[in-house]
Amino acid sequence: MMTDPYDISAPVIYDLVLRSRRTVLPDGERPAAVAIAGERIAVIGDYDEPIPAHRTEDLRDLALLPGLVDTHVHVNEPGRTEWEGFATATRAAAAGGVTTIIDMPLNSLPPTVDTAALAAKRAAARGKTWVDTGFWGGAIPGNDTELKGLHDAGVFGFKCFTAPSGVDEFPPLDTAGLHRACTTVAALDALLLVHAEDPAHLHDADSAPDFDRFLATRPPEAETSAVREIIAAARATGARVHLLHLAAAEALADLDAARRDGVRITVETCPHYLHLAAERIPDGATAFKCCPPIRGEANREALWDGLAEGRIDIVVSDHSPSPPGLKTGDFATSWGGIASLQLGLPVMWTEARRRGLALSDLARWMSTGPADLVGLDRKGRIATGADADLVAFDPEREWTVRAEDLLHRHPVTPYDRETLTGRVATTWLRGTPVDTDAAPRGRQLRRSPR
Template sequence: MFRARRAVVDGVEGPAAVRVSGERVTAVLPHDADPAGARVVELAEDEVLLPGLVDTHVHVNDPGRADWEGFPTATRAAAAGGVTTIVDMPLNSLPPTVDLDALRVKQRAARGRVHVDVGFWGGAVPGNAGELAALHEAGVFGFKCFLLDSGVEEFGHLSPRELHEHMAVTAGLGALLIAHAEDGAIVADAPHGRGYRDFLASRPRAAEDSAIGWVIEAARATGGRAHVVHLSSSDAIGAIAAARAEGVRLTVETCPHYLTFTAEDVPDGATQFKCCPPIREAANRELLWQALRDGVVDVVVSDHSPCTPDLKRLDTGDFGAAWGGVSSLQLGLPAVWTGASARGIGLAEVVGWLAGGTAELVGLRRKGRIAVGCDADLVVFAPDERFTVDARALAHRNPVTPYDGVELRGAVRQTWLRGALVSDGQEPRGALLERGVA
């Protein structure tokens, strides 16, 4: 039994005792309930019991580019950050997960090597619409597409016409299509350069806004479910809200780095901040926070997209040449909590964005909540403890992150996966998940 004076249950923070048997929660009781001989994990006065987080946007890159990130290191980082479930993106690994054979390769690479539970996205690329049904049947959680160059040649991007064609297929399957939404023509016509201001100008808000319009139109025309990944442009919020009001099946995510950092604070040469779409201005950040509070943006995910340090061009500081991606899998909860608490937002609402909402997005019925029948994925969190990030101490493979040296509020002290404490040095016991099973 877990006994906490503060626990987040059913979207509310309050005292609770959580009884666990085997891998599942069997009862949620008043704080002073009789443990009836059970072992008791008593949380300290400064700790809160949370459900394990669900991060549905993680690039593990294994197999093929495991020197960028691999399953053992990524899932250790996840557990250290209170994330008990990740869903792995289909690109940057070799082969990319665009057909059934490639999915089996990915699953073999992960099996027996993961410290948290792991599911997989399939890929939607030119010419593979006929592969989607088999991937869906095999249990992927949906299909990721790019609407401009993905950065890796083996994962092509869809034109607006191909987006409609693929979404017609996913609509027929009842599957979710998720889109990296930037208009490549606008990006190609924008100015480019080495510095951060040059990079920001090269990925203007208009590129996101235009491509999000394509996604809305495809979802409207096909009746399919669509999801916009890593929203950074606040200018798109009105169009998103209007589409949802008319019944378009559209959900949206943003990321901790868009809620934490601002373009004004990114120094030239600090390529650890480069991501696509980019970190924008302070006023834009506040509008993203408001969209979260208003429910227009549904969830927050890491978009952990690492690479080797040389690809970040840290030696030259060239934003135009550097790989775009932020490494942050271990830091999502404290980063979002730091920003939320400063704005008067409660911990229960943060948990909804990082756990309950993400589990619901991909249909993980037993994840993201503390409730009877759910997996006993539990996190002991100290919301008032402050720490300064040391990139070298993080568990992901390469010690590069824009959070290095940043003071954050909130520390994960323990993570429990299906009733067992995840600790350093233990054998991996994470499971591979399939849609509709977990």
């Protein structure tokens, strides 16, 4: 029988109710039922509470987490789609519990450094994304006048480098250029992302077949020196700055002091810096190469301390894949990027659980925190009114990674054949399970005015 739409006493029947004894809510983990109406979370009730719905699914001891928000993904399309593309990257994201990505302005051709390039990026992504997708702009020498147009067109902020990026079409900013970019970004009240390595402390190597030789070319001083320069620019201009992929824990002391002084700076790190260690990287294993590099065991533990203490804000993938041919056996000449978009959640849980940390910590670092960074108030949280981006996660499941089974474009990852704990069972995007064999439902996102 049809419900009379004008009868206010008629019970509401929700589209879907998901129950889990391990629901990860903003105030912690507890048994709960999450009712979904359309694309949003409508009600959060007790686990056993009767809630009328067209469909109910009881996850029992599977955890229910907010969808991950990954604000550091290199999709590379258009122009280098043979490296990765929107279809492959977002299918891998969904399989890993990531429901929102923000795409970096390089290594696509053209890079997203003006509105025409942004239009080309959006056209390339149209109809190909299995998760919701937004875009960063780029700040490079000579494009200061382009930043306002990109900002008005809805990019989530701007990325720059202080050292060579690895691709000629996206050159770094020198000290004066960094200050100019900060001044422009401050006037827009936008966000500037910075790859922080000081070229004065980087060393060339003709060949580096062993990881130790490569590691010596990019010492911690390259990061700490660049971080001090970035803090000085942010302090002088009032810009809001975000430090990308922190690898050197030594930089945390300067960041702590700057934030105590009111400098608007946040910082991220990545699963590979929190799980891998230089001492365990085989010679010639260039799937492990990234910049800044993976450092030693003691540094990794110091990063974990910083994360647990709230001194590091978020954890994102820095998924930067390439074809196998660019990952030769020489660390000096191979492409520097880790392919890991599908694996961030189990990698982080494998490490977090052995340290006595909780799934709610992962949700704060990998869902809510990144969403808040870019102003996506309806993403990254299980809360009334939020988008119903959700993940059913088995926290007890042990499994072995097989690179050839991953959904990003090429079977290259440093996690190949590694046993991890925790596996994604289902990902819901705005209330509907993601089916990577069906048509993609991802939307393109634009920055909302703050």
